[in-house]
Amino acid sequence: MVKRTRFDEDECPVARSVDAIGDWWSLLIVRDAFDGSRRFGEFQRSLGVAKNILTTRLRALVAGGILDVVPASDGSAYHEYVLTPKGEDLxxxxxxxxxxxxxxxxxxxxxxxxxxxxxxxxxxxxxxxxxxxxxxxxxxxxxxxxxxxxxx
Structure with missing residues (x-):
């Protein structure tokens, strides 16, 4: 497997930003979050991305402080993904x-x-x-x- 080049310590803010977003799936997840998507299934239906890829990208966006995981707004046992202030700055x-x-x-x-x-x-x-x-x-x-x- 090819090792991904990291830019998280690069001197260029563009390189660090691209490193934080990761790839097109992550940016499209952020786009969908701005459009009101909050649940895994909503992102999956909108993007048509494989569940394993979506899981990986959501975890990375949460770890990077772009999304946060919160209890479901309807009180169910599910959780939802919401943009953090850092995410809203995108x-x-x-x-x-x-x-x-x-x-x-x-x-x-x-x-x-x-x-x-x-x-x-x-x-x-x-x-x-x-x-x-x-x-x-x-x-x-x-x-x-x-x-x-x-x-x-």
Missing amino acids: FPVVVALRQWGEAHFFAPGEEHSELLDRERRQPLRPLEIHAADGRRLGPGDTHVRKVGAAGA
Whole structure:
């Protein structure tokens, strides 16, 4: 079996984030949690993933502090998976992936799901990256700086 490369001690925040999410199944589980899925069976039906794979991914998301296991909301003997604050912080990531996918992987007029503002029932504006002073930034407007332990 091939050993998975770990990035949990990498200097790059993107690498550490990818390491924490793990793979596409984990990100789709997080997406479904944002959509209201809470129980193993709901995730399994939505994703069509094998139970052993889903079990492994759920355990990893719980161990990583992205999901929490809580008693079932209906008082039954089952348990449910809920996003932690760390998991909820993935919302802009999921929205960015959704918007990127809408822009690049659907033909004009092709059916797809749409994320709406619950109150106004309107699609979201495209995400933008802004400087501290409010200017809109693109890739050419940024650079990476290594930050030392002292914040230098």
